[in-house]
Amino acid sequence: MMFEHNEICKLLNIKYPIFQGGMAWIGTAELAAAVSNAGGLGIIGAGHMPPDILRAEIHKAKAWTDKPFGVNIMLMSPFVKEVMQVVVEEKLAVVTTGAGNPAEYIPALKEVGTKVIPVVASVALAKRLVRTGVDAVIAEGTESGGHIGDITTMALVPQVVDAVDVPVIAAGGIGDSRGIAAAFALGAKGVQMGSRFVVSDECIAHENYKNLVLKAKDRSTVVTGRTTGHPVRVIGNKLTREYLALESSGASVEELEKLGAGKLHLATHGGDVDNGSVMIGQISGMFQEIKPVQTIVDDLVNNIESAVAAIQNNLK
Numbered sequence: 328m329m330f331e332h333n334e335i336c337k338l339l340n341i342k343y344p345i346f347q348g349g350m351a352w353i354g355t356a357e358l359a360a361a362v363s364n365a366g367g368l369g370i371i372g373a374g375h376m377p378p379d380i381l382r383a384e385i386h387k388a389k390a391w392t393d394k395p396f397g398v399n400i401m402l403m404s405p406f407v408k409e410v411m412q413v414v415v416e417e418k419l420a421v422v423t424t425g426a427g428n429p430a431e432y433i434p435a436l437k438e439v440g441t442k443v444i445p446v447v448a449s450v451a452l453a454k455r456l457v458r459t460g461v462d463a464v465i466a467e468g469t470e471s472g473g474h475i476g477d478i479t480t481m482a483l484v485p486q487v488v489d490a491v492d493v494p495v496i497a498a499g500g501i502g503d504s505r506g507i508a509a510a511f512a513l514g515a516k517g518v519q520m521g522s523r524f525v526v527s528d529e530c531i532a533h534e535n536y537k538n539l540v541l542k543a544k545d546r547s548t549v550v551t552g553r554t555t556g557h558p559v560r561v562i563g564n565k566l567t568r569e570y571l572a573l574e575s576s577g578a579s580v581e582e583l584e585k586l587g588a589g590k591l592h593l594a595t596h597g598g599d600v601d602n603g604s605v606m607i608g609q610i611s612g613m614f615q616e617i618k619p620v621q622t623i624v625d626d627l628v629n630n631i632e633s634a635v636a637a638i639q640n641n642l643k
Contacts, residue, residue, distance in 0.1 A: 329628065334494045335517035338462060339395055339421055339442060343585025343628055344505075345464070346496060349373070349399020349423055350473065350606070353532045356384045357494070358620070358636035359392035363527040365624035369396040370423060378409040385417050395420035399443075402427025415439055423465060425474065433625045446498070448476025449481070450490045454605035457491045464491060465519050468499030472522050472560050472608035475499075475550065481513070488514030501611035502628035508638060522608040523627075528619045533598035536605060543611040555580045559587075562605040566590060 354372030468480025594603025
């Protein structure tokens with residue numbers, strides 16, 4: 328049986344070492360439960376959710392799946408302390424974190440059995456967070472959608488693998504079985520995929536959002552916000568042209584933040600993909616159709632062996 332000895336599967340009691348990225352606004356209970364039911368690890372994207380909203384999402388997911396699932400918490404959220412308390416009270420299987428150091432919350436999470444897995448974009452951050460007692464790390468390359476670092480997945484993952492003594496999950500630019508095989512070749516024990524699950528039936532993103540992703544090519548994404556210290560990968564549109572022009576003119580961080588405020592929700596829920604922020608990874612150019620999550624996961628898993636066989640054939 329594939330993955331029966333996989334370290335991540337054993338750590339989290341899941342069938343496949345495939346995480347769904349915890350995406351703000353669209354990483355909801357519907358999507359998380361579907362991914363967990365399909366054998367992966369569904370993740371609710373807490374984003375800037377108030378604690379009562381997150382608790383409601385967790386309860387919905389618990390009603391829809393009896394499999395482990397997690398929550399992604401942005402540590403710069405204004406509700407981070409309250410949200411962490413909700414996660415502790417709900418005794419979730421796993422918490423993934425971004426934009427900060429989860430060290431102060433780890434003892435309480437560990438006490439209820441929650442595994443802590445931060446997203447890292449550099450070797451230095453990975454080493455620092457491993458010292459705080461995290462259970463694994465997600466090494467995310469700049470190919471990802473949304474908030475990104477500077478280093479590509481191909482360069483980042485093997486360096487993080489060599490630098491830490493906990494399992495590494497690879498993320499960024501992974502959209503099919505070939506990407507999964509490549510991640511394992513780099514030393515990863517699992518993968519995280521966000522963009523791949525955006526174009527699923529269970530993702531609640533507006534149909535305009537999904538359709539724009541399906542139309543994307545390899546060079547359709549751009550990065551905004553490099554001057555603010557918070558770069559974000561999105562599909563190029565009217566908003567990004569306005570933002571990049573403002574950015575290049577030397578606008579203040581405050582002006583840029585004001586322009587970007589509320590724009591993700593405008594796209595994901597309002598369907599305005601001209602003036603909204605369509606966060607997606609570079610891998611989106613590969614996606615041709617919207618499918619059920621179960622079909623996506625089955626396709627990923629069923630084609631891994633052929634991807635590995637192709638590698639072996641090329642090595643002969």
